[in-house]
Amino acid sequence: MRDCCLITGASRGIGKTIAITLAQDYGLHILINYASNEAAALETVAEIEANGGTAELLQFKVQDYEETTTAIDSWIKSHPEDQIKVLVNNAGVTKDNLLVFMEKDDFNNVIDINLRGTYNVTKAVINHMVRKRYGRIVNVASLAGVKGVPGQTNYSASKGGMIAFTKSLAQEVAKRKITVNAVAPGFISTDMTKDLPEDELKKLIPMNRFGTPEEVAGTVSFLVSEKAAYITGEVININGGIS
Ligand code: NAP
16 A cells, blocks of 8 residues: 655646655655646656655646546546545646736636635545545645735635635544645745746845745645644745745
8 A cells, every 4th residue: 555645736846846855755655746747747756756756647637627536536446555645735826917907717717726726636535535534635825815915816815715725624524634734835936936026025025035845845744744633724824924
């Protein structure tokens, strides 16, 4: 039996670093989900294998309920000996604009991927965890979902929704030894933030710098550990001191 971990959006950025970290810290077999960038996803697998770990690809677009359910269900059925002990809902996108200029599709697409995606993936995994009476779920929310950020009504709503989802689900499944927590990163250096005016934004951060994917992955690793067994329904800010 292998202990496994499904991470959505693990081809790049924060998800990739979480995948490498959890493989290294716990020897978990990692299921690398991605939307379209197969080359980058294979690179994540290669880095995990280079460190002595194991991983495989599991492509689906999280906003597509049928595609997500089919991919996860068939993986579970074809691996009866394996157990998905950890789920990290990390896949996410931004499409920023002031609300006065925001088109309906840009609002809906961000909600579909970030929030409905979290529902779709968690729904496909939760019965498996309930049956096994064990699970760790970590949702990658955002500072935007805690505080709100101008130009990000769509993204902030999606991430605020993920936080509320986290708190509700935590109470539903606590008796089954499944914990459900969220992390709320501030500005982290990845593809998502590479076009932002870093020098200007740094002035808003008490630590005066963007965070690294490793700093998010370290907190996720703690939440997955046995040391965090009594923590559930929590949101941990990782933002360099923005309050
Ligand atoms: P990123 O570098 O842009 O990577 C996004 C990842 O999500 C990629 O692996 C991408 O796959 C995947 N993805 C996108 N749409 C998807 C879909 N529909 N289905 C499945 N996978 C999908 O982003 P990041 O900065 O690492 O962000 C990761 C998470 O952290 C997101 O939820 C984001 O909102 C959150 N976050 C980021 C920051 C930050 O400052 N960077 C701050 C707070 C929260 P492909 O490679 O196939 O496109």
